[in-house]
Amino acid sequence: MPARDSGSRQAYFPKIEAKYGQPMRYWFAVMKEMADLKYPQQISHLKEEHGFSQAHANALVMYSRGSKSSKRFDDLEGYLKGQDEVKSKTIKKIFRVIKKRYPKLELVIAWNQPMLKMGSEYLFGASILKNHILIAPWNPKVLSAMKQDLQGYKVNKKTVQVPVDWKVDEKLLLKMIKLNLQFLNK
Numbered sequence: 001m002p003a004r005d006s007g008s009r010q011a012y013f014p015k016i017e018a019k020y021g022q023p024m025r026y027w028f029a030v031m032k033e034m035a036d037l038k039y040p041q042q043i044s045h046l047k048e049e050h051g052f053s054q055a056h057a058n059a060l061v062m063y064s065r066g067s068k069s070s071k072r073f074d075d076l077e078g079y080l081k082g083q084d085e086v087k088s089k090t091i092k093k094i095f096r097v098i099k100k101r102y103p104k105l106e107l108v109i110a111w112n113q114p115m116l117k118m119g120s121e122y123l124f125g126a127s128i129l130k131n132h133i134l135i136a137p138w139n140p141k142v143l144s145a146m147k148q149d150l151q152g153y154k155v156n157k158k159t160v161q162v163p164v165d166w167k168v169d170e171k172l173l174l175k176m177i178k179l180n181l182q183f184l185n186k
Contacts, residue, residue, distance in 0.1 A: 009059045009060075009062055009063040010063065012055070012056055012059035012060070013059075015056065016052075016056050016059070016060065019056070020050055020051065020052065020056075027060055028064065030046075030050075031060060031061070031064035032064075035064075039061060039065070042057075042061045042064075043057045043058065043061055046060065046061070074109065075107075075109060076091075076092070076095065076107060076109070076114050078109070079091075079109060079112075079113070079114050080092070083128055084164075086164055086165050087128050087133065087164045090133060090162075090164060090165060090166050090168065091114065091126055091128060091133065093168045094126055094133075094135065094168055094173060095107060095114060095116070095126070097168055097170045097173050097174070098116060098124060098173055098174070098177055099116075101174050101177070102116075102177055104118065105117065105118055105123060105124075105177075106118070110122065110125075111125075113125050113126065113127045114126055116177075118181075118184075121184055122138045123137070123138055123139075123177060123180045123181070123184075124136065124137055124138060124173075124176065124177060124180065125138060127159075128164075131164070132161045132162060132163060132164060133161070133162050133163070133164055133166065134156075134159040134160065134161055134162075135159065135160050135162060135173075135176075136158055136159045136160070137160075137176040137177075137179070137180050138158075138180060139179075139180050139183050139184075140157070140158055141179075141183050142176055142179045142180050142183065143155060143158070143160070145179050146172075146175060146176065146179065149172055149175060150172075
């Protein structure tokens with residue numbers, strides 16, 4: 001499987017050929033036959049008729065529709081381009097606080113979201129939505145361990161919802177990273 005943050009839809013092609021037993025020219029012909037169908041119908045057809053996984057079906061469908069890469073942003077500035085000033089300021093502060101304390105963490109764009117990683121391990125991510133920002137300590141054990149700290153926040157299965165104009169809680173963020181690193185070292 002291609003690296004998740006590589007963004008290249010073509011990176012899936014060797015696995016598609018190997019797993020489903022046909023060269024890509026065959027799969028492109030299949031896609032041409034159903035070019036007039038909508039995205040969900042194309043995905044369903046590949047999954048139901050050919051046993052495709054969601055990831056492989058998505059790669060083939062999107063490539064056939066002209067999207068050669070799922071990668072939309074190269075860096076944090078690219079991610080923030082087009083966002084309003086309040087959201088951008090909050091996201092920048094979140095990452096600045098963490099990077100100041102943990103400068104060896106690498107800020108990358110993965111899954112079209114800004115993420116912090118150490119080596120191959122993702123530790124933290126954030127996502128701007130219309131009415132709030134989601135922060136994700138990546139490891140669900142962190143959210144369990146911080147249950148008391150997160151009272152007053154909307155906690156989802158893997159994320160925490162904060163306001164777009166959040167007065168960044170530095171202690172909360174740093175504790176998330178510290179716990180995440182501890183869980184990694186166990």
